[in-house]
Amino acid sequence: MQPTDRRLANAIRALAMDAVEAANSGHPGMPMGMADAATALFTRHLKFDASDPHWPDRDRFILSAGHGSMLLYALLYLTGYERPTLDDIKRFRQLGSPTAGHPENFELPGVEVTTGPLGQGVAMAVGMAIAERHLNAVYGDELVDHRTFVIAGDGDLMEGVNHEAAGLAGNLRLGRLIVLWDDNRITIDGSTELSRNEDVVARHQAAQWHTCECDGLNADDVSRAIEEALADPRPSLIRCRTIIGFGAPNKQGTAATHGAALGKDEVEAAREGLGLEPEEFTVPDDVLTAWRAAGKRGGIEHALWKERLEASARKDEFLARLNGKVSDAWLRPYVERLVADLKPIATRKASEMALEAINAAIPATIGGSADLTGSNNTKTKALEPLTADNYAGRYIYYGIREFGMAAAMNGMALHGGVIPYGGTFLVFTDYARPAIRLSALQNARVIYVMTHDSIGLGEDGPTHQPIEHLQSLRAMPQLDVYRPADAVETAECWALALQSDGPSILALTRQNLTPLRTQAASENMSARGAYRLKAAGSPRKVIILATGSEVEIALAAAEELEEQGIGTDVVSMPCTERFDAQPWDYREDILPDVSNREILRVSIEAGTTFGWERYTGLHGLRIGIDRFGVSAPAKDAYAYFGLTAGKVAGRITDFMKQRGIQ
Ligand SMILES: Cc1ncc(C[n+]2csc(CCOP(=O)(O)OP(=O)(O)O)c2C)c(N)n1
Numbered sequence: 001m002q003p004t005d006r007r008l009a010n011a012i013r014a015l016a017m018d019a020v021e022a023a024n025s026g027h028p029g030m031p032m033g034m035a036d037a038a039t040a041l042f043t044r045h046l047k048f049d050a051s052d053p054h055w056p057d058r059d060r061f062i063l064s065a066g067h068g069s070m071l072l073y074a075l076l077y078l079t080g081y082e083r084p085t086l087d088d089i090k091r092f093r094q095l096g097s098p099t100a101g102h103p104e105n106f107e108l109p110g111v112e113v114t115t116g117p118l119g120q121g122v123a124m125a126v127g128m129a130i131a132e133r134h135l136n137a138v139y140g141d142e143l144v145d146h147r148t149f150v151i152a153g154d155g156d157l158m159e160g161v162n163h164e165a166a167g168l169a170g171n172l173r174l175g176r177l178i179v180l181w182d183d184n185r186i187t188i189d190g191s192t193e194l195s196r197n198e199d200v201v202a203r204h205q206a207a208q209w210h211t212c213e214c215d216g217l218n219a220d221d222v223s224r225a226i227e228e229a230l231a232d233p234r235p236s237l238i239r240c241r242t243i244i245g246f247g248a249p250n251k252q253g254t255a256a257t258h259g260a261a262l263g264k265d266e267v268e269a270a271r272e273g274l275g276l277e278p279e280e281f282t283v284p285d286d287v288l289t290a291w292r293a294a295g296k297r298g299g300i301e302h303a304l305w306k307e308r309l310e311a312s313a314r315k316d317e318f319l320a321r322l323n324g325k326v327s328d329a330w331l332r333p334y335v336e337r338l339v340a341d342l343k344p345i346a347t348r349k350a351s352e353m354a355l356e357a358i359n360a361a362i363p364a365t366i367g368g369s370a371d372l373t374g375s376n377n378t379k380t381k382a383l384e385p386l387t388a389d390n391y392a393g394r395y396i397y398y399g400i401r402e403f404g405m406a407a408a409m410n411g412m413a414l415h416g417g418v419i420p421y422g423g424t425f426l427v428f429t430d431y432a433r434p435a436i437r438l439s440a441l442q443n444a445r446v447i448y449v450m451t452h453d454s455i456g457l458g459e460d461g462p463t464h465q466p467i468e469h470l471q472s473l474r475a476m477p478q479l480d481v482y483r484p485a486d487a488v489e490t491a492e493c494w495a496l497a498l499q500s501d502g503p504s505i506l507a508l509t510r511q512n513l514t515p516l517r518t519q520a521a522s523e524n525m526s527a528r529g530a531y532r533l534k535a536a537g538s539p540r541k542v543i544i545l546a547t548g549s550e551v552e553i554a555l556a557a558a559e560e561l562e563e564q565g566i567g568t569d570v571v572s573m574p575c576t577e578r579f580d581a582q583p584w585d586y587r588e589d590i591l592p593d594v595s596n597r598e599i600l601r602v603s604i605e606a607g608t609t610f611g612w613e614r615y616t617g618l619h620g621l622r623i624g625i626d627r628f629g630v631s632a633p634a635k636d637a638y639a640y641f642g643l644t645a646g647k648v649a650g651r652i653t654d655f656m657k658q659r660g661i662q
C-alpha cells in the first residue's frame with residue numbers, strides 16, 4: 001500500500017530534526033512546517049530525474065529560505081540523488097560535508113543556487129525563469145519547456161530585493177515561476193506582527209502576479225493550488241498557511257523552532273506524536289521506496305526529451321550552448337580593425353564597440369541595464385528587447401533595480417545557456433553588492449558593466465563618484481575586477497570576462513581616453529593582469545603602476561621624469577587578481593622585489609589609496625583620492641586632486657628628494 005503523503009512528509013521532518021540535533025545547530029522549524037507542501041511538489045509536480053541532476057530540461061527548484069537547508073537535503077536523499085547520502089546527512093554542517101549550513105550549488109548537484117542571504121533565492125529564480133523563456137523562444141518546446149519553483153519564507157518576502165524581483169517578474173509575465181510562501185507568521189524575533197502589516201498577497205497582485213492560498217499542511221490542497229498556479233499565465237504566489245516546527249508538540253508555532261535543535265525530550269515527543277520510527281535517522285522501508293519512486297517519476301519524460309534532442313537538427317548547437325564555452329575568435333579581427341582607426345574614446349564606448357563584435361559572434365549573451373542603457377552603452381544595435389511579448393530578445397530593461405538585476409543575472413548564469421551582462425554606475429555596485437558576492441561564491445559567469453568609474457564622471461559629483469569601490473570589490477574572493485585603460489584593453493578584458501567561469505566587473509570611464517595600445521598584439525596582454533606598457537629609457541628608478549584612465553597620466557608623467565634622467569617604467573594593471581596569479585618570475589620582472597630606495601614604486605588610481613601598498617610597498621608612493629569627490633567638470637576635478645602629469649611627476653620627484661632616493 002502506498003504510504004500517505006503525511007508519512008512521506010514525516011520522513012522529511014524526522015531527518016531534519018535528527019540532523020539538527022546531531023549537529024546541535026541548524027533550523028528544524030522551516031523543514032517541519034513545509035514538509036507537506038514539499039512532498040506535494042516533489043511527488044506530483046516537479047519535473048526531475050534524481051539520476052541526472054543536470055538534465056537541462058528539468059524544472060528548477062530553489063529553496064530561497066536557505067536556512068531550511070535540511071528540507072532540501074532530505075528531499076535529495078529521499079528521492080535518490082547520489083548525494084547527499086544518509087551519512088552526509090548525519091554529518092550535517094560538519095567540515096568537508098556537502099550538507100553545508102546553507103545549500104551551496106558548488107557542493108551538491110540538485111542544489112540549483114546558493115541560498116541563505118534572504119530574498120536572493122526568489123530574485124535568482126526570476127533570472128532562471130527568464131533564461132528558460134528565452135531558450136524556449138530560441139529552441140522551442142521540444143528542447144526547453146520547464147518551470148521554476150521556489151519555497152520562500154516571510155524573510156524572503158520582506159527583503160527589499162523581493163520588491164525588485166516581483167516587479168521584474170510581473171513585467172516580464174514569467175508565468176512559469178511559482179513561489180510557495182511558507183506563511184507561518186514567525187521569524188527569528190517572534191511574530192511577523194512585530195514588523196510587518198503589509199498585505200503581501202495584495203502587493204504581488206499589484207505587481208501583476210497571480211495569487212492563491214492553500215493549507216500548507218495538506219498535500220492535496222497544496223497540489224490543488226499548484227495546479228491553479230500552473231494554469232495561470234502570470235507568475236504565481238501561493239500562500240501556504242503553515243505552522244513552523246509542525247509536529248514538535250510543545251514548540252511548534254513558535255520562534256523557538258526556527259534556528260535551534262529542539263532538544264532530546266521534544267524530539268522524543270515529536271517522534272511519538274508523528275508516529276516516527278524510534279531510531280534516529282531511520283526512514284521506514286515503504287516510505288523510502290515511495291520516495292525513490294518519486295525520484296524516478298521524471299524518467300520517462302527525460303527519455304522522451306533525449307529522443308527529441310537526438311532527432312533535433314540543432315542538437316550540437318544546443319549542447320554547445322549549454323556547455324557554455326565561448327571562443328575569443330572575435331577579438332583579433334576586432335582589435336585589428338580598432339587599431340586601424342584610433343581616436344580618443346571613453347572605455348564605456350569602447351565596451352559598446354567590443355559588444356557589437358561579441359553579440360554578433362556569441363548568441364548566448366543577454367545584455368541589460370538598470371535604467372542607464374544610454375550611459376552604460378550596453379545595448380548594441382541588433383539587440384531586440386526581451387519582453388513579455390518577445391522572449392527571444394536579448395536586451396533586458398531591468399528598471400532601477402540594481403540588486404534585482406544582479407540577482408536575476410546570477411539565476412540566468414546558473415540556469416545555463418545564457419551569458420548575462422548588465423550595467424549601472426560603478427558607485428551603485430553598493431546597491432548590487434550582496435548579489436555580486438553571491439556571483440563570486442557561486443562561480444556564476446555574470447559580467448557587470450560598471451561605467452562612470454571615477455571622479456572622471458564629473459559634474460554629478462560625490463554621490464556618483466566611486467572612491468572606495470574598486471578596492472572593496474578587489475577584496476572580494478573569486479571576483480575579477482577589470483579596469484581597462486583604452487579601447488584595446490577594453491576588448492581584451494571583455495574576452496577574459498567571457499571566458500571566465502566566474503563573475504567579472506568591468507570598470508569603465510565616462511570620459512574619453514587617449515589610445516595607448518596602438519598595435520594589435522599577438523597575445524591578450526590584459527590576461528597577465530599587469531604588463532609593462534613603457535620601459536624605462538634610462539636605468540630604471542621608478543615604476544608607475546596605474547589602472548584605467550590614470551594610465552595615460554602615468555605615461556605623460558613618465559615622459560617628464562625621463563626628461564630629468566629618471567628612468568621610469570609604466571605598468572598598466574587592468575586586473576590585480578590576474579597579476580597576483582602570475583608565476584613568480586613574471587611578477588618579479590614587472591615588480592622586482594627590491595627596496596623602494598633602489599626602485600621607487602608608485603601607484604596611481606583615481607580612488608582610494610587603501611590597499612595599494614600591496615604593490616608599492618609600505619614606503620612607496622600612492623597617488624589617489626582618500627576623500628569623497630567633487631562636483632565639477634572632469635578636467636577640473638582631476639586637476640583639483642592633483643591627477644595631472646605635471647603634478648604626478650612633481651610629487652614623484654619631491655618624494656624621491658625627501659626620501660634621499662637618487
Ligand atoms: C539577508 C539576511 N538577513 C538576515 C538573515 C538571518 N536570518 C536567517 S532566517 C531569518 C528569519 C527568517 O524568517 P522566515 O523567513 O519567516 O523563516 P522561518 O523563521 O519562518 O523559518 C533571519 C533574519 C539572513 N539569512 N539573510
Ligand SMILES: [Mg+2]
Binds near residue numbers: 153154155182186187
Ligand atoms: Mg516565517
